[in-house]
Amino acid sequence: MIEVLLVLVVTALATSVLGVFLVLRGLSMTTDAISHTILLGIVLAFFITNDIRSPWLIIAASIVGILTVYIIELVSRTQLVRQDAAIGLVFTALFAAAIILISKYSGNVHLDMDVVLMGEVIFAPFNRIEVLGFSIPNALWQLSIILLVNAGFVALFYKELKLTTFDSKFAFIAGFSATFIYYVLMTLVSVTAVAAFDAVGSILVINFFVAPALTAYLLVRRLSSMIWLSMLFAVINSVLGYLIGFGYDLSVAGVTSFIALVTFMIVFIFNPDGWVNNKIRSMKQKHSFTRAMILMLMNERGHTRLTEREITAHFNLGRKQFDKHMEYLLINDYIEKADGHYTLTERGEEYTHYTRIKYELPI
Amino acid sequence: MMDILTSFTFLIVAVGTMVLAFAGGMVGTISVMKGQSLIGDAIGHATFPGIVLAFMLIGVKETYTLAIGAVLFGILAFLAIQMITSHSKVTLDGALALVLSSFFGLGMALMSFVQGNPDFEGTQGLNDYIFGQAAYMLRSDVYLIITASFISLFILGAFYNQIRIYVFDPVFSRTAGINNNLMNFIILVVTILLISVGLKAVGAILIVNLLIAPAVIGQLWSSRFSIVLLIAGCSGSIAAFLGTYISTAGQDIATGPAIILTLSALMVLSLFLAPKGIMRRSIYKRRMGGDMP
Numbered sequence: 174m175i176e177v178l179l180v181l182v183v184t185a186l187a188t189s190v191l192g193v194f195l196v197l198r199g200l201s202m203t204t205d206a207i208s209h210t211i212l213l214g215i216v217l218a219f220f221i222t223n224d225i226r227s228p229w230l231i232i233a234a235s236i237v238g239i240l241t242v243y244i245i246e247l248v249s250r251t252q253l254v255r256q257d258a259a260i261g262l263v264f265t266a267l268f269a270a271a272i273i274l275i276s277k278y279s280g281n282v283h284l285d286m287d288v289v290l291m292g293e294v295i296f297a298p299f300n301r302i303e304v305l306g307f308s309i310p311n312a313l314w315q316l317s318i319i320l321l322v323n324a325g326f327v328a329l330f331y332k333e334l335k336l337t338t339f340d341s342k343f344a345f346i347a348g349f350s351a352t353f354i355y356y357v358l359m360t361l362v363s364v365t366a367v368a369a370f371d372a373v374g375s376i377l378v379i380n381f382f383v384a385p386a387l388t389a390y391l392l393v394r395r396l397s398s399m400i401w402l403s404m405l406f407a408v409i410n411s412v413l414g415y416l417i418g419f420g421y422d423l424s425v426a427g428v429t430s431f432i433a434l435v436t437f438m439i440v441f442i443f444n445p446d447g448w449v450n451n452k453i454r455s456m457k458q459k460h461s462f463t464r465a466m467i468l469m470l471m472n473e474r475g476h477t478r479l480t481e482r483e484i485t486a487h488f489n490l491g492r493k494q495f496d497k498h499m500e501y502l503l504i505n506d507y508i509e510k511a512d513g514h515y516t517l518t519e520r521g522e523e524y525t526h527y528t529r530i531k532y533e534l535p536i
Numbered sequence: 537m538m539d540i541l542t543s544f545t546f547l548i549v550a551v552g553t554m555v556l557a558f559a560g561g562m563v564g565t566i567s568v569m570k571g572q573s574l575i576g577d578a579i580g581h582a583t584f585p586g587i588v589l590a591f592m593l594i595g596v597k598e599t600y601t602l603a604i605g606a607v608l609f610g611i612l613a614f615l616a617i618q619m620i621t622s623h624s625k626v627t628l629d630g631a632l633a634l635v636l637s638s639f640f641g642l643g644m645a646l647m648s649f650v651q652g653n654p655d656f657e658g659t660q661g662l663n664d665y666i667f668g669q670a671a672y673m674l675r676s677d678v679y680l681i682i683t684a685s686f687i688s689l690f691i692l693g694a695f696y697n698q699i700r701i702y703v704f705d706p707v708f709s710r711t712a713g714i715n716n717n718l719m720n721f722i723i724l725v726v727t728i729l730l731i732s733v734g735l736k737a738v739g740a741i742l743i744v745n746l747l748i749a750p751a752v753i754g755q756l757w758s759s760r761f762s763i764v765l766l767i768a769g770c771s772g773s774i775a776a777f778l779g780t781y782i783s784t785a786g787q788d789i790a791t792g793p794a795i796i797l798t799l800s801a802l803m804v805l806s807l808f809l810a811p812k813g814i815m816r817r818s819i820y821k822r823r824m825g826g827d828m829p
Contacts, residue, residue: 201633202574209741251814253756253807258573258748265745266800269793272667272742276790376581376741377644380637387630424648430641437634441624448623 178415180313181425184369185381185407187320190327191362192386193400197338200359202257203242205379206264207359208366210241212375213271215367220278231315231367238363239356241267315368323361327400330354335396373426384433385410388440391447410436463488464498465528468507471517472525478514543784549670549737550780552678553795556734557746557772559685562692563726564747565754565768569703570723573751574629575617577744578636580731582613584643584740587665592650597662599676599736603684606732613639614724640740668739670780670791677736684733688726695722700761738792746772749799756810775799 195204214234222229241263248259302311327334336344337351344351362382369378389402414429442448467484470476476483485495499515502508507521517525529535567573583606590605591597613635620631647663650656664672692699701709702719710716727747734743754768779795786794808815 196630199627199629201630202577205577205633205636248807251807253812253814254752255568255571255573257571258568258752261573261577261744261748262752262800262803265742265749265796269742269745269796269800272793273789273797276793277788374644377637377641379633380641383630383633384638387626387634390626390630391624418645421649422652424641424644427641427644427646427648430638431645433641434634434638437638441620446624448619451623 181411183316184372185411188381189385189403189407190323192382196386201383206260207238208375208378209264210267211238211367213237213267216271216274234367235363242359377426377430380430388437468525546784552681553776554773555685556681557776558769559688560746561750561768561772562765565751568751573748576747578632579610580740580743581636582639583610588646603732610728665735668792670737681733684729742796745796749803753806756806
């Protein structure tokens with residue numbers, strides 16, 4: 174069953190390479206729309222060819238995918254409908270049409286709705302093809318080619334992609350056609366989504382596109398490192414998803430998608446700029462600010478000798494907080510305590526001087 | 537024709553979907569105006585694991601328990617989106633796509649567990665919540681939809697002025713003493729509630745259309761908030777009635793998609809014919825001589 178894992182990993186790699194640009198350009202939901210509407214292309218082509226693995230399916234579905242992008246553009250360009258609303262309108266309409274076609278004619282043809290939408294990578298090895306004398310799964314063969322094409326596109330047009338992604342106005346002035354790059358990118362996205370549909374299903378393929386890229390986006394700032402890192406996350410997610418899904422007899426694509434959210438959340442919470450570190454940092458800042466303010470108060474005329482009551486009342490501190498701050502200040506020799514009164518030391522006075530400079534207060 | 541209109545199944549389904557579409561159109565108008573249309577999409581997908589989990593825990597396919605599961609997961613998904621967008625540089629677009637697909641993936645994993653497990657019986661109907669099976673709607677489903685819609689519209693009515701100010705001018709609404717977070721929360725809870733009860737009728741994937749399309753139609757025909765709301769609600773209801781009729785009259789046409797397609801047709805018509813639409817605009821342009829900037 175190693176072939177199942179291979180199909181999954183190749184799918185994840187082929188999608189995540191493009192996913193980086195989708196995330197950076199804010200096209201994630203557009204891709205989601207495509208992944209739904211390709212169903213219409215698949216259904217239409219399937220009615221004609223009656224073969225679920227026919228190349229015509231990929232062509233027809235990709236055309237519908239591009240058409241989706243174009244219609245969304247067209248609708249939002251009228252400026253009567255916001256872009257996000259346009260996405261929601263177009264994909265649901267085309268998807269509804271596909272479902273009606275399936276429900277109307279599914280009696281005559283064999284098209285399993287669940288397989289198209291949900292995908293089941295476990296079944297991928299049953300459909301085989303002879304390549305150079307080796308028998309390999311058809312899905313693996315198609316997706317490997319697509320992986321090569323996608324990686325080749327990114328490598329060849331790296332400069333153009335980078336420019337049009339980050340500074341489309343400059344790209345235009347410099348003579349690059351942003352529209353051309355955009356439509357080539359979306360064509361590749363459609364083709365990849367179609368080829369991946371029976372491995373991971375047309376709803377979950379969006380996860381394979383964006384989740385690794387988003388996770389990498391949290392960690393790095395360089396485009397090239399983001400691409401490599403997102404491919405790494407793609408492999409990690411699919412291997413884990415495969416192991417868990419296969420081990421517990423669950424939907425492998427479903428588990429992989431959920432694992433992707435888990436890895437994202439772990440990175441989101443624990444990365445150097447993440448949630449936990451931000452909380453810790455802001456708490457530290459709050460503490461050091463309170464301490465600085467206590468020292469500042471003592472530096473004022475008339476407040477040089479303060480009792481505990483006066484300080485707690487002034488800063489509205491609790492008993493515990495007060496003890497903690499005072500312990501810190503005493504240990505570091507900023508203040509000294511004599512018969513219940515706190516006074517500044519020389520070191521403490523020096524510190525208030527720096528505080529004034531730091532917060533740009535009059536000295 | 538009359539025997540379709542008076543048949544019991546048709547009436548049940550038509551009443552349910554019409555009430556749902558009316559409330560959905562009104563509530564959806566607010567989220568579309570706030571630029572949050574696709575949050576409904578994410579929540580719709582994210583309710584799926586809630587439904588499967590509720591079924592796993594309770595063990596019966598009962599309308600109310602499943603709806604509660606859906607509501608809980610809808611809220612969970614929204615909180616996840618909120619947390620990701622406010623504490624990192626990830627945009628709303630990316631966060632929506634991530635949460636939507638991951639939650640749906642969880643739903644599928646749970647679904648495969650339930651289906652492979654002999655302890656659970658009658659799992660067949662759970663798939664209906666993905667694509668909607670209005671034809672199998674029960675009386676209890678319709679009651680639930682009507683109750684939820686009335687609650688939503690009541691809340692909307694109670695906070696009408698606050699919501700209106702919040703939608704158009706959040707800064708002013710804060711200075712006027714309106715709690716913006718509370719308003720946002722109310723709008724979301726109402727949206728999640730309607731999505732959860734509407735799943736059986738139109739399904740997790742298509743339900744977002746019931747929120748967006750009527751709103752856009754309303755905005756094309758009027759500029760007054762109250763009238764936009766009314767048009768949105770009515771166009772939703774009309775589409776629901778026509779869609780249900782088409783699906784009952786035609787053979788093997790799923791109701792949810794039929795409603796969505798009718799609504800989309802209304803939407804395209806409005807896009808061309810409405811006072812702010814394309815046709816009127818091009819006539820205006822010609823009269824002004826040449827292209828407007």
